[in-house]
Amino acid sequence: MGKAKQNKKKKKAGVPAGSKKMERFGVLYPRSAGIDVGSMLMVVSYTDAQDLIHLAQFNGFTSSLYELAELLQREKVEIVTMESTGSYWMALHRILELHGMKVVMINPSHFRNVSAQKTDINDAQWLHKLLTHGLLRESHIAPACYQDLRHYIHEREIWQDQKSDTLNRIQNTLTKMNIKFQHLISDIEGVSGMMLLRMICSGISDPEKLLSCIDHKRLKASREDLLKSLEGDYRESLINILIQNLKAYDFFKEQMHSYELHIEQTLKVLAPGIISTKKQGMVRKNQYHINLKDYLLAILGVDLTAVEGLDEIGLLTILAVTGPDMSKWPTAGHFTSWLNLSPRPKITGGKLVGYEKRITHNPATQAFRLAANCLWQSKGPLGQQYRKLAATKGKAKAIKAVARKIAVIFYNMVLKQEAYDSSKVQQDVEVQKARKIARLQKEAQKLGLTLQNAA
Incomplete structure (x- = not known):
């Protein structure tokens, strides 16, 4: 009887029996x-x-x-x-x-x-x-101090790219001069390479004099090959081009160092009281002259350089984009989705028809992907997973999958303030062994064979 009365009331109100009125959007933000x-x-x-x-x-x-x-x-x-x-x-x-x-x-x-x-x-x-009506999804915007840090890092990367382009032009000029020493040393930007470049720009063209300016015994190439590589066409026009390119190279290096000073000042604001020491010895290539590890440990609270693939420069880039507050993302899945590292299935008619492809220019995403790409020679558990996925699924899918795993590790370590534990990442050896045996038995059955344990 109660149900019949309800249906009568709905009919009087103009609402069909067994249905309900559609709820309208409420006003969540009147101002x-x-x-x-x-x-x-x-x-x-x-x-x-x-x-x-x-x-x-x-x-x-x-x-x-x-x-x-x-x-x-x-x-x-x-x-x-x-x-x-x-x-x-x-x-x-x-x-x-x-x-x-x-x-x-x-x-x-x-x-x-x-x-x-x-x-x-x-x-x-x-x-x-x-x-x-509260129908918009807010994008992540880092606090002002982290925005400043991101701008400095971005500008330094621009000068770094221009420095690399200048080095390519220097090597092209050396090729025109038919000077081949850049092919005999491991790095033209190293001590020996830059010393030879500066001696050539100073007007020295004699191979004996040029070779005497460096410690050639530390190089793998023989003295005879090095002397032959320094013979070439020392035309005035090409020397002048080399001089200008070398000046540009020095200028770009100076600009990179200037931005490092700004980055250090910003890090001191984020981590007051930290006294960071400069790196001992020579700083190679595009590395920072300041010791970033002390600042990263103070800001993030955990040593993330212990994670395979993550280095100081990559962590600094990630920190500048995300900040240290991981509570903005409810779960690690939200974090990896924001980074565009998780799959986005497309389902229609109850069937999976593919995955949505999205392009992102998020610097943090690129840092995680670069960390995964560096694991192809790593002997740790993440390196093993990368090589396994690369062999079965391809390199592109392996990079994205392992980058997602590294992002999950980053999220949990920063959120829970836990140290890195490689045993949680390491796959169970016994489970892997059982899977291999099952696969081999299945293949043997197809060929009409049987497997037996070795005596």
Whole structure:
């Protein structure tokens, strides 16, 4: 009888029996705003204190951005959303945060405007509406100090790339001069290689004199081969080109060292009280002159260099992007998904039809992938897993799978403040042995053979 009464009530209310009314989206953020960011035009849609929606336009000058922030502050707007469009959002993001508002940065690929007509006003209104109902997913933005660290690292990498290009031009010039010593030494950027380059640029062309400037006994090549490699066409034009390239090389090295000083100052802010010592001996190639391990240990709380594949430079890059607070990602799965290291299955009709391919330019992702790629000669458990996957699934899939595993280890170590335990990564030897025996028995049965244990 109770059920019949309920159905009668639904009929009177105009609702069919056995159904229910659709729940409408609730308003989670009544004091909110959406901004469409451009190079010279900012369109903002906001809700005022009387719950009325307004539209306003501002240009991209700094004074106008402060006017925009003050307007939203007067209207008691608490939360603002905007797209991460190029670098145009950075100045506005900082100004809005200084005015006490929470800024939700979103990836443009995470939402689509249902309207067929795309305009700046429509985009601002659509962003505002989605934020009001809590339908936007916030992107990870590191604190300001870590953003500064990331900028310094990025600029240093730019100078590093230009230095590498200059070295390639130097070797090309040596080839034109038919000088071959760069093929006989292990590294032209080493002590012997740079000494020979500087002697050639100073005007010395005699192979005997050039060879006397270095300790050739430490080189693998014989003295006769080295003398022959230093014979060439010492034309004035090619020497002049070599001089200019060497000056450029020295300049790029100096710029890299300058950014290292800025990086060290930023790390001292993040880890006050840490007295880091400089590295002993000669710093090779693109390594840092400062001892990063002390700072990383103080900021992260655990020694992550113990993990196979992770070095100081890679960890510094990851730290600049993620920061030390792993609680922003509820689980390790969320963290690896944000890094685009976990598979994204596409399911239709209840069947798996493939996996979504996404391209990311996240520096932390590249650091984890580089760490996995360095394991092809490692004798540890991660190196064994990499070689096994590379042999069966291919190198590309092996790099992504092992990079995901390293990211999970990084997440758990930083979150739980636990030291690295390789035994948790090491696969069970007995299980691997049982699988191999089962596979061999299956293959033997196909051939009509039987396996027997050795006596």
